[in-house]
Amino acid sequence: MKAVVLAAGEGTRIRPLSASVPKPMLPVADRPLAAHTVDAAVDAGADEIILVIGYEAETVEEHFGSEYRGVPVSYAIQEEQAGTAHAVNAAGEHLEGPFAVLNGDNLYDQAAIDRLFTECPAVCAIEVEEPRNYGVLSTNDGVVTDIVEKPADPPTNLANAGAYAFPAEATEWLDVPASERGEHEITDVVAKVIDQFTVTPVTLERWMDVGRPWELLEANEWKARRTRGARRGRRERRGPPGGQRGRRSGCDGQARRPDRGPALIRSGATVGPNAYVRGATLIEEGATVGNAVEVKNSVISRDASVSHLSYVGDSVLGRDVNFGAGTTVANLRHDDGDVKFTVKGDRVSTNRRKFGVVVGDGAKTGINTSLTPGLKLDTDATTTPGEVVERDR
Incomplete structure (x- = not known):
C-alpha cells in the first residue's frame, strides 16, 4: 500500500520556529517531525511514500531524497494550502489501489498504524476530553457509522486522529467542494467512504498533533x-x-x-x-x-x-x-x-x-x-x- 504523508504546511501557530523551516521538518529527538510519520508508514509496510509538499519544499526533499530506508519516495506539490482533501488530491496522479494518508505533523503509536495498514478501509481515532475541537466519529459494533467536523454537540468523545486507509475508489472522490471554512476537507471523503464501505475504527493508545x-x-x-x-x-x-x-x-x-x-x-x-x-x-x-x-x-x-x-x-x-x-x-x-x-x-x-x-x-x-x-x-x-x-x- 502507498502512503501519502501531508507535509506542505507552514505552521503559522508554531511561529517563529517555522519562519524558514516548515513545521513538519522541526526537530523531534533524532529526526524531523515528519520523519517519525514516514518511519511509522515504512514500519507498517508501505511500499511507496508520497510526500505532499509546499512551503519550503526543498527542505523536505533534501531530507528524504528519492528513497528512504529502501522505500521509494515521490513528491506532489500543493501550490495552495486549501485543506487536507486538496492536499491528497495533489498526490492523485501517484495513487493506484488502496492507499493510506497520514499527517506529517502528527505522532502516532506504531501498533495502531500497523493495524491501519491491514484493516483498509479504516480511520484512526482516539478518545479525548474535549471532542468539539476535532472531527468526531460515531461507531456501532466495531464499524464507523458517521463523522462530523468540530460539532457543537459531539455525539461521542472519539476524535479523528488524521490517519486513514482508503479503498482505491476514494481517488475519484478527492475533489470535494470547499467547506464553510473555505477548505476542502478530508472528512468529506471519509464520509463518502463510510456510506459505501465498512470502515474500521482503529483506536490509538497515544497520539499527538504538534501545532504549537x-x-x-x-x-x-x-x-x-x-x-x-x-x-x-x-x-x-x-x-x-x-x-x-x-x-x-x-x-x-x-x-x-x-x-x-x-x-x-x-x-x-x-x-x-x-x-x-x-x-x-x-x-x-x-x-x-x-x-x-x-x-x-x-x-x-x-x-x-x-x-x-x-x-x-x-x-x-x-x-x-x-x-x-x-x-x-x-x-x-x-x-x-x-x-x-x-x-x-x-x-x-x-x-x-x-x-x-x-x-x-x-x-x-x-x-x-x-x-x-x-x-x-x-x-x-x-x-x-x-x-x-x-x-x-
Missing part, C-alpha cells in the same frame, strides 16, 4: 525516551558521558550527566565543561552549549549557541540563535499558574506550569539578559546587555 511550540517540547519528551532505548550504543549520546568517549561524541569530558534524562546530544554538537544538561533536552548538530551552562527540558536547534553561565529551561531555540553570556530564562510564574503564550495574536494557556521562551532563527541576546516565562523572540530579534524582557519582540 510547547507541543514541540512535548513531542520531544515523548520521542526522546523511545530514542534512548532504540538507539542505545550509537555515537549520539543521551546526555554527556564522561571521559574520552564524551569527547569523541562532541561532549566535553567534564560535562555532567543528566539527572533524569533522557537528554539527546546530536553528533557534531559541543557541550562545554561543567555544563548541566537534563530533562528531555535535544541539542542538535552544530549547536554549542558553553561553560557552566544549564539546559533543562529544551530544544537547542542546529548551530544555536548558549554562552557560558546561562540557564535555559523548558524552551525552544531556533537555528543560529546566540544567547550572550549570563542569559537567564525564567520558566515559572510567581503565582504558580499555567504559563501563557501568544499564538496568532491571542494569548493562550500552554497548560504547562513550566514554560520558558520560544526564540526564532538568528535571534541574539546581550549578556546578562533576563527573559520572562511565555516570551516570544521573533526571527533576528535582539536584546541589550542586562535587559529584562517582559514582552514579545
Whole structure:
C-alpha cells in the first residue's frame, strides 16, 4: 500500500520556529517531525511514500531524497494550502489501489498504524476530553457509522486522529467542494467512504498533533525516551558521558550527566565543561552549549549557541540563535499558574506550569539578559546587555 504523508504546511501557530523551516521538518529527538510519520508508514509496510509538499519544499526533499530506508519516495506539490482533501488530491496522479494518508505533523503509536495498514478501509481515532475541537466519529459494533467536523454537540468523545486507509475508489472522490471554512476537507471523503464501505475504527493508545511550540517540547519528551532505548550504543549520546568517549561524541569530558534524562546530544554538537544538561533536552548538530551552562527540558536547534553561565529551561531555540553570556530564562510564574503564550495574536494557556521562551532563527541576546516565562523572540530579534524582557519582540 502507498502512503501519502501531508507535509506542505507552514505552521503559522508554531511561529517563529517555522519562519524558514516548515513545521513538519522541526526537530523531534533524532529526526524531523515528519520523519517519525514516514518511519511509522515504512514500519507498517508501505511500499511507496508520497510526500505532499509546499512551503519550503526543498527542505523536505533534501531530507528524504528519492528513497528512504529502501522505500521509494515521490513528491506532489500543493501550490495552495486549501485543506487536507486538496492536499491528497495533489498526490492523485501517484495513487493506484488502496492507499493510506497520514499527517506529517502528527505522532502516532506504531501498533495502531500497523493495524491501519491491514484493516483498509479504516480511520484512526482516539478518545479525548474535549471532542468539539476535532472531527468526531460515531461507531456501532466495531464499524464507523458517521463523522462530523468540530460539532457543537459531539455525539461521542472519539476524535479523528488524521490517519486513514482508503479503498482505491476514494481517488475519484478527492475533489470535494470547499467547506464553510473555505477548505476542502478530508472528512468529506471519509464520509463518502463510510456510506459505501465498512470502515474500521482503529483506536490509538497515544497520539499527538504538534501545532504549537510547547507541543514541540512535548513531542520531544515523548520521542526522546523511545530514542534512548532504540538507539542505545550509537555515537549520539543521551546526555554527556564522561571521559574520552564524551569527547569523541562532541561532549566535553567534564560535562555532567543528566539527572533524569533522557537528554539527546546530536553528533557534531559541543557541550562545554561543567555544563548541566537534563530533562528531555535535544541539542542538535552544530549547536554549542558553553561553560557552566544549564539546559533543562529544551530544544537547542542546529548551530544555536548558549554562552557560558546561562540557564535555559523548558524552551525552544531556533537555528543560529546566540544567547550572550549570563542569559537567564525564567520558566515559572510567581503565582504558580499555567504559563501563557501568544499564538496568532491571542494569548493562550500552554497548560504547562513550566514554560520558558520560544526564540526564532538568528535571534541574539546581550549578556546578562533576563527573559520572562511565555516570551516570544521573533526571527533576528535582539536584546541589550542586562535587559529584562517582559514582552514579545
